[in-house]
Amino acid sequence: MVLQGFYYTKEHEWVKVDGETGTIGITDHAQKQLGDIVFVEVPEVDTELEKGDEAASIESVKAVADVFSPLTGTVTEINETLEDEPEMINKDAQNTGWLFKLRLSKKSELDELMDAAAYEKYLEEEEG
């Protein structure tokens, strides 16, 4: 089930918007694909990210996934618990497993992202 109330990308990231701030993570589908996550690298606070910039990386035992920033903005907060508990992403990818928060500078970019229904359809097509 794809959760409602999030924006989604084709790279399996989610964005939750609260005013000017976007919280970013990887989707439940993505964490299942990766398997047991062992390490997460998040950007430093104050990093300025353009949409599409490499922002974070997530390692499982046998794979690694780069997370590209789905939006443009400045990093305001990072999820520090992931340093000691990367498994948080496996447990609750779209809640406590968030990666970082951005102060959004181009909110219009949100229009290019998918809603839950579109992402669900995208997943079905991808699995084909």
Place this chain on the structure above:
Amino acid sequence: MKTLREKEKTIFELGGSGKRGMDLPKPEGLAPAAISGPCMRGVAPDLPDLSEVEVVRHFTRLSKLNYGVDDGFYPLGSCTMKHNPKINEVVASLEGFKWSHPMLPYGMVQGTLKAMKMLENALNEITGMDGCSLQPAAGAHGELTGVMMIRACQEKKGNSRQIMLIPDSAHGTNPASSAFSGYEVKEVASDETGCVDLKALAEALDENVAGMMLTNPNTLGIFEKNIQKIADMLHEKGALLYMDGANMNAMMGKARPGELGVDVMHLNLHKTFSTPHGGGGPGAGPVCFREHMAPFQPTPVVDGEGGYHKLNWNCPDSIGKVHGFYGNFLVILKALAYILSLGGNGLEQSTEDAVLAANYVRASLKDDFHIPFDVPTLHEVVFNDKLQEEFGVSTLDIAKRLIDYGIHPPTIYFPLIVHGSLMVEPTESESKEEMDYFIEIMKKIAKEAATSPELLHDAPHDTPVRRLDETKAARNPVLRYGGGKQ
């Protein structure tokens, strides 16, 4: 697979004061020590003191937890786990070689330099190339060296090209070596026959491409039938062709890369030329190249003109040094011993037997395991777990179950373009009896997958340790005795 079940303690749990495992001469009349100040060590490193017998027991027991080529079938695809002849070790242990020092005057190391030249010549004959550098210490090191040579060659021509093309079936070292030479990697797709898709290549190829790294036969064991065409396409655009020679065991005496349009390549002496893998090295990854690439080879170059051997350091266009000295010389000796044991005919025979063995295994198992690319293969064959998937059995389970039957698993989950791949390379070193046993066991495992999959999920059953928790190892790394978060 091994009956020895007891765990061997780490060496740091053994030992005690007053013991020693090594005694030393005690010369008289020595000057006093003269280390002082902040650089004088206060506390000696905390190493255990052990007697010789305890050290011997410890490492002998550890050795028994291992499985080597001498133990049995080792069909690791792309690794070419062939027999390691015993004479190789004798040759590399000759006093005159093992004590030869790299900074001695050339006149004192003529035998060493001559042996290097002999191997260079033999490798040139095998590959049809014009020159060879023995400096790279491993396959990936050879790749790096070869790609650096491509870069130097392009730059000499005034080309600051930025892209290296790599097929999607390539070994991970290829893109990594390209990146370490400052190249951007562009992947080229494979076609339905598992070979480079020429249309995709044509699309990717432009004036910004410096070269292409091609493994031939590729990681599916398939000969790149269009290699000459690929070379022509590259050369026409001013790009160069690098061949990853990891699979040279499939071609010796049958085809020579130098005659197929390859500009530069590497060989893995620890694969094709029988030097032992040593649990992960040392290998050796000589690069062979055509005449036009010679100016860019690493320095120094062995020069044997007139029968007197020396090292030539005066190579203005060279990429420089890639090794502290001249490469893994003692490994080089082992490869030379192997080549001279077989000679031209024997090398060709080893290729023929290796290819026959792989095709025999393939023909014998084709109804039990799915072959994703059903085209002719040379020295290895790639199966996958497609027929077993419906029982919830994966490639990993099949691999681990093989261990229960005393067989080393094949290479698994590589190449990446095959889902759940099992890559089998028997080499020429296996008797028909060994192969028939492997075939019988694989058929048995295919049946077990259908009837009692839990046998596979729980495998291996009878090893010193069973499946290990790799997630735990990576989440809280304990990388030394007493290390990790306490």
Place this chain on the structure above:
Amino acid sequence: MSRFFPLSDDDRREMLRKVGADNIQSLFSSIPENGQFKETLNIPSYSEQELLNVFRELADANTPVRSFAGAGVYAHYIPAAVDSLASREEFLTAYTPYQPEISQGTLQSIFEYQTYMCALTGMEVSNASMYDGATAFAEAILMAKRAVKKKNTVLISDAIHPHYRKVAESYLKNLGITITAIPTVNHRIEMDVLVTALENEDVFGVAVGYPNFFGIVEPLDEIAAAVREKAPKAMLISVTTEPLAFGLLTPPGEFGVDIACGEAQSFGNYPGFGGPLLGFLTTKQKLVRNMPGRVVGQTTDVDGKTGYVLTLSAREQHIRREKATSNICSNQGWCMLRAVIYLALLGKTGLKELAELNHRLAETAKTAISKTARFKVVPGMSFNEFVVRSDADLEDFVEHAVVNGMFPGVRLSKFGLAKDEMLITVTEMNTVEDIHRLVELMEAAK
């Protein structure tokens, strides 16, 4: 027919039948006709007995002498147990331990090696080996570059092994990294020169020898303090070609060095004309994700039993491909095994005694050489190698000594350095009589 082939003629026929091929050549039909090699490779073959003679003849063409050669490769006595244990086929003929259930011998040996190297260097983490000291050094610089983003200059002391410097140049030149030399006076760094060099804000790494290439033990405490003060973000890299010195020297970890690397051939590996060698690379726990090469970690199996696996693999080329921390795959596993067996035999007591023996023999040589008329020891605290300066023709001197069965040391001009200097290395393989003989030859130098 070669002794390496276990197939009989009947086997081959039967296998061809199973494959459905008429003859062996038809299995090669995927090679285009015009690309097939139709001749026989022109390489002779020898019986095992003849082969041994071929190689004996080559080995005998090397001149055996008493030697004071070092400069990055050291002749130390190797106990018989090292050769015997390392030649066990289960170690020697095994592949990289990708199947941990049947590779615990290799894996536990690596884990023990990592522990030994950490104890020796005072660092927290060691990898499973690199090709050699020179490539370990080049990779250490690249590692520092990854750890310190947005800076592009590395400072390299002129007292680091010239070959290491050359290899680093090859590795770095295509990656947009600038190398700036830290000039030395009398083969050591002067603090004010270092401090000036550190004013460059682009510096991500500072590399110094410890002991340096010329054998001198430089004040790593002062160097580390300067780096911390002037370039707090930069990584301090120490390079050691003779880690036996750590039996007497304060380990780099105690001075806060970030990456301690170098060559560990001294531990149980033959000089072998400079290969195979054993590069080591040790670092701090917090930098481990930037580290190149394989590493082994401890874990448990499904029954809760302790075991070892290759870990943190997501850094490596087979997973991260072009974004890997290194392209290294095969390393120097067996050389590492020899080192760990050697260190196990040596132990805490042996390490200290052997280090002292090397050092005091070298001091004995220094004292005696200082008294000669034409050779002077370049001053500085040293471990087991040192530089002498002479107004004699060193090329002639070496030639004359070799004729007399003695290689007296490596002329620095072989590295493109001073023509009037020579690097002399003394290990436990040299006797007091060797030293006397060396001094006699020096007295006689023209």
